[in-house]
Amino acid sequence: MNTAECPECGGAISFQSAPIRGEIISCPDCGAELEVVNENPLELDLAPQEEEDWGE
Amino acid sequence: MKLAVLYSRARVEEKILFETLDARGIDYDRIDDRDIAFDLGNPDAWRKYDVVLERCINHSRALYALRILNDWGVPTVNTAHTADVCGNKLVTSSALFRAGVPSPQVVVAFTPEAALKTIEEMGYPVILKPAIGSWGRLLSKINDRDAAEAILEHKEILGSYHHSIFYIQEYIRKPKRDIRAFVVGNETIAAIYRSAEHWITNTARGGEASNCPVTPELNEICVAASNAVGGGITGVDVLEDAERGFLINEVNYTIEFRNSIATTGVDIPNKIIDYVLAVGKGEIINQKS
Numbered sequence: 001m002n003t004a005e006c007p008e009c010g011g012a013i014s015f016q017s018a019p020i021r022g023e024i025i026s027c028p029d030c031g032a033e034l035e036v037v038n039e040n041p042l043e044l045d046l047a048p049q050e051e052e053d054w055g056e
Numbered sequence: 057m058k059l060a061v062l063y064s065r066a067r068v069e070e071k072i073l074f075e076t077l078d079a080r081g082i083d084y085d086r087i088d089d090r091d092i093a094f095d096l097g098n099p100d101a102w103r104k105y106d107v108v109l110e111r112c113i114n115h116s117r118a119l120y121a122l123r124i125l126n127d128w129g130v131p132t133v134n135t136a137h138t139a140d141v142c143g144n145k146l147v148t149s150s151a152l153f154r155a156g157v158p159s160p161q162v163v164v165a166f167t168p169e170a171a172l173k174t175i176e177e178m179g180y181p182v183i184l185k186p187a188i189g190s191w192g193r194l195l196s197k198i199n200d201r202d203a204a205e206a207i208l209e210h211k212e213i214l215g216s217y218h219h220s221i222f223y224i225q226e227y228i229r230k231p232k233r234d235i236r237a238f239v240v241g242n243e244t245i246a247a248i249y250r251s252a253e254h255w256i257t258n259t260a261r262g263g264e265a266s267n268c269p270v271t272p273e274l275n276e277i278c279v280a281a282s283n284a285v286g287g288g289i290t291g292v293d294v295l296e297d298a299e300r301g302f303l304i305n306e307v308n309y310t311i312e313f314r315n316s317i318a319t320t321g322v323d324i325p326n327k328i329i330d331y332v333l334a335v336g337k338g339e340i341i342n343q344k345s
Contacts, residue, residue, distance in 0.1 A: 024067065
């Protein structure tokens, strides 16, 4: 089942395709940026903030 | 043929690359850089890969991982050399000048006093950039002496030491757009205009993408820029100067292309994978590592 609960607001989040660890999504309810931290069982956490050496 | 994709976050680009690899039936492992612990004297676990495609979001992780892999003899895209040069704007500019690739004027100074003197001599406006940084972060367009003094003091006092390496670039009065060209090996496979009212035109900062024809002149300068930094798969940022023509601004080594596939009509992910496979087969030998 590709659904999970937003760790920020508790809203339901569903995935159209299989979630990938490290995938970033936005909660449709509260807009929080979330990261898939585990695929099975599906777990979400708040995505890390941008760091100074991030980029292309 | 066994590939590994080293990544930090499954952004749109990584998902597209995974889908492309899956669709082509290529045997590969996804390796999250948060799980890695390199035992430097024990390369066997990594030598099973014919090639590793690096897609890290952290420059430092990418650079050190590539260095270790290349020292072990594991082919990578890109190489540690290319990552090292592209990850630092100062080193990139030095490599471009060494290779004779047309670029804006760049002056490097190590103290606020020397930087201010240089800026006054260059004339306003100028661009001040952190040597390490991406997505248009912390770029400063300095329009007058008051701004110069303020920015230089803030950088020296509030920033870590590398913000006191002052990279000062001539401001190019570009036509409200710049060009992002995608170079794979010795070919510019596609290019987009990035248009914005703001002087920062990165798509990460809201610049709008449209197709840019790859002329022989654009191809030539972009391939020269890519090879100057070590070659491989690069995103070359090009400015258009009314008198001097194309000038190379920056070169990126872990390219983002989500806005450019539909815009250009070019199958960028498959061209990336074609190149990665060629490196894995040993067919590409002009990469510096």
